[in-house]
Amino acid sequence: MKTVTVSLQERSYLIWIGAGILPSGLVPFSSILKDWKHAFLLEDANAAWFGDHVANILNQSAVRCSRMTIPSGESSKSIDQLGSIWNTMLDAKTDRKSIVVAVGGGVVGDLAGFAAASFMRGLRFVQVPTTLLAMVDSSVGGKTGINLPKSKNMVGAFWQPHAVVADIIALDTLPKREFISGLAEVLKYGIIMDRQFFSYLENNVEQILNRAPDTISYLVQRCCELKAGVVSKDERETLGLRAILNYGHTFGHAIEACTSYGQYLHGEAISIGMTMAGKLAVERGLWGADEFDRQTRLLSDLRLPISLVQPVATKDLLAAMQSDKKNEHGNLTLILPDSLGHVSPYRDIPIDDVAATIEYNRSKS
């Protein structure tokens, strides 16, 4: 078992990583839990089997468990679902000594985190990610929230978990397409801040796709280390440092929005988004074409999509990009690579160049 520390003064916490660490009792829940007597488990419908493991472990610590199951999928991150969670928490006699435990992917983590942040103005919570995407990205860093009908992640809170337990066996039942989608964020860390890690990925494609436990544990650990470093320096995204994590995301979020969050999984949209952002960087003379080609090749090797096959109008994508909340008063900020392992923010990209990149990408599909 490995641990990674997210250093945030009094809000610091540990990420526990390994295969089988939760059901075997290796995670010291009793010391994490202290005087808590009640846990409210929010579970993705697809992760209920792993929720059973969590409930067993908590029951062994004499913690009363309430459980609520959420339908899988982005559409659960709605105002209605959040309201239903709040009411269920109240009915379950959740109070300020309770903990909220998220068992699932990013949807459940974001929902449970915001419910924890807001119920009684703030309860502690624990993330138990059961998807690769959640393990390497969404469960770490304290971003929580829901979608509005017209815009993703528009409402929420910065609310740090009290612990993250990334048990690799939770991925056992993860569908192949979901697993591969998570690899997009893994690759992203290589591009934005770790050239050596990118090479590791290039050299271990087979083990990755076969989900070799040691390989996957290492991927999760390295991504968490990298993300923890960024989050520690810029917890609330006020310094611009954390923005590098959004590489490919302005394009990606727009792709998701313009396909009603139903066509592409998040990682798939980010994969296409990184391909667009990378190409734009090359066209602007910021990034070498050879390194961009390595990105494209690795995305393809990992079975990730690199072009937009759906008929989405360029003007709709551009409009969606401009409404992204990272932008202020209408200016578009893009994170673009300048060398493998390093990215920078750019605020001065002509909108016509962005449009040309989208057109080019579509022409390759």
Next chain:
Amino acid sequence: MKTVTVSLQERSYLIWIGAGILPSGLVPFSSILKDWKHAFLLEDANAAWFGDHVANILNQSAVRCSRMTIPSGESSKSIDQLGSIWNTMLDAKTDRKSIVVAVGGGVVGDLAGFAAASFMRGLRFVQVPTTLLAMVDSSVGGKTGINLPKSKNMVGAFWQPHAVVADIIALDTLPKREFISGLAEVLKYGIIMDRQFFSYLENNVEQILNRAPDTISYLVQRCCELKAGVVSKDERETLGLRAILNYGHTFGHAIEACTSYGQYLHGEAISIGMTMAGKLAVERGLWGADEFDRQTRLLSDLRLPISLVQPVATKDLLAAMQSDKKNEHGNLTLILPDSLGHVSPYRDIPIDDVAATIEYNRSKS
């Protein structure tokens, strides 16, 4: 014009107090606002006339104003209304450089504060209270939130305003019953922490009821000073210090809940709640009957209700009290006076004594 500072390190802010200070431009909005270019005004339907003043002042500083009106009354503090605010904020192109301005009483302040805390995971906001209750209590301290159908203020955030502007002329159109309701919280500060202020209130009943501007300005200033002192020491209610502000509120919230928030105004319920809590303290031998009588007399002189006239079953009130979020794992904590100007928390009051106090109060109506 007077100012009171709420000291919370980097979250410190000023409360500006005086008659006519906002429309006359005395409040240095341009320095408070800095680089903000857009304000989202959330206004109580009854305070739109004062919202006009706010919009004028902001327009003079070249700030674009979006305005949204909320129906008056506690029922606006709902999930549906909050969702509607979030969507309207998005349509108004609110972003992280925008400010949210609450113009109204506690309902609008709580709603706007939580909307500001959660939209894009946190925007700055300014409180412009237009009721006495909001000026002396709810606009200061950073408690924001909404109600769930079964429980008040159950969801929200600790989110400090960036400034509070308490302009006494905003009270000009406040109905008499609402004004008097606000006096319950004013009197509360005397009981819990300022014996001298309590005497001042006793000696100035006529000026208070006539709303003499200097007298009301002083009341607001003194209440804000007292509350600011408590909030500075225990911002998130974790140390137990802030709990003294809840004197009368466990009873009061239960009274409001059991009458569906429709029978009593908040201050009226708190007035009855303080009468119950005070009587309980006397019966338990904690507080002198003479000081309790002074409390009762001043409440009556200020035209506040001191007994429950609605037929509410004692068992319903007790159940509602036990579900109050101040309690942990079912234990009832009550704030009771031990001398005029001082209260303490008590966790060991037999439920039968609480029931007897409620029965006694009802018998006096």
